[in-house]
Amino acid sequence: MAKDVDQGRIIQEQIRAAAASKESLTVVGGGSKAFYGRITSAEDKVLKVAGHRGIIRYTPSELVVTARCGTPLAEINAALAEHGQMLGFDPPAYDKTATLGGAIACGLAGPRRPYAGSIRDHVLGVTCVTGRGEILHFGGEVVKNVAGFDVPRLMVGSMGTLAVLLDVSLRVVPRPQYEVTLAFDVDQHEGMRRMHEWWKAGALPISAACHDGQQSYLRLSGYEAAVNAARARLGGEVYGKGEQFWSDLRDQRMDFFRLTDEESNLWRITVAPTAQPLKLVSDSLIEWGGALRWIKTILPSQVIRAIATRGSGHATLFRGERRYGMVFHPLPEGVYALHRRLKAAFDPQGILNPGRMYPDF
Template structure:
């Protein structure tokens, strides 16, 4: 198994030689972000669950630990990663899931990746091991660096180990299907979202809305009576297909854009086809429109747009940062990775 000392030697050598390193676990998300650059620093050999306290709802594991292994161990105790990280491949690792910062259908009601990160160990660009946070929320004080690592795409350092909060699986789980047009679906989702209903996932596409309800049996039954609709057969398969983007919608040839907007935003007319998640806050768009047109329209409603898959990355995968925010990013990068060796150009 790889050791921290081996990582340190590699990082210090790369910093001295100004040799970029490309941090890589299973490679299941190599397509995400800007360009890939540098010699591969493979994390898969540094794996294993360090600590798991089911009664405390916390699991700590090394970066190269397969996501499937984490989820299998949690399932034995009827627990789960509530942010439902997509794998996008059999080799997905915990470190990659945290670095990518991507969450699945439960995100809107349970929280995103950074909401569940309690602590982390990071190998910085000087080869030093830094520890942040811990295994309980009260350990978090000052700048919450461990959560900042979620979604950083490995640009700040090598995430060695992470402690993540887990949750019990719900007692009951039912998915309802209702036929309705886009504007009505957005209105109803926001209406239901403002009520004490056990919502845990939503998906509208092509005139059909799927709504997942999870929680106590009595609460789920009451919500079913209120909302109506048909009960979906094999809902677990559907939500997994959505999370892993294996539904037919995601198989098109046009560029796939991820639009993040206020949930109450009405229909966004940009041509192409759309799929709506997270109560209206996340909208997937397949279109051949140019980036400037898409971002201008989405910015006008207070949102931002990410070129998720395919398309021309020369216009930038992620929404351009405001100058003040860009300067903060630059200072953070310089502080953690002064030689700029980790995943250069992966984000901006």
């Protein structure tokens, strides 16, 4: 296990100094997700937190790990793998610098998410520094502990706008005994139909499902007997490069995710898994069994969001050049007001990642 380096007090003092001088801070971990979200208005003052790293406690028998937020995901994954365990929410690591704190702050999960739960479902507790420079603790390390869960869940996807994460306690899960990936040579409409059927079936040991524009892919995970029974029932061809395929999908190493057209943008659209294919003449990739649609298009954001809304979904500009505008889906007025109150409670001067999520916070 790598050396534990506690820089919590150093980070706290830097935030206190910034608050006293009313300087805004851009919070940076490993930098692997710097492309995500709006361009902040505080790029001249950077708060680096990747040096605050190390696994504090890991109790395999309790399925709980507590680590500092600058700890690389690769280091955590390796430690868990030694004990046949893993992070159930399957966080993407777009390069080797990706950190635990960045995964929590961005709130992104990989192909297992619909079947193993979201990041919020796995976060047990957090230690963080507010915009006032206060170190606060919420939640705990016990899976059965319910008190205080709300604040740890709030930190997921907050993009560092509420507080700077120091330490996080997570529930981990056993690695599957056996996995197989099946490929189906079907078009997108038939692929969607099958994914809807698989979703409704419920009892199948599915851990990932997608259509890459050419074929549908389905991953089955669990006990070997159950996986083989499902495989015999569903048909399809065994895909021998399944592990690499799902890793490349999660970390966006596939050719689909490369933006070759300067005018093109990559949109991340979440919808109900049973929603029909979006009416867009664009390159698309569908995962999460139909609940997550990736779209490459030059269409304006108003058109994309109108179509997403008709499908009861939300559209986020994931990669592209228009990051000064509305990157995340506009919130209803009541929800937006709640976000502003939370921001005022945790960061009253608005010094943490100002503008990273929405123009005024």
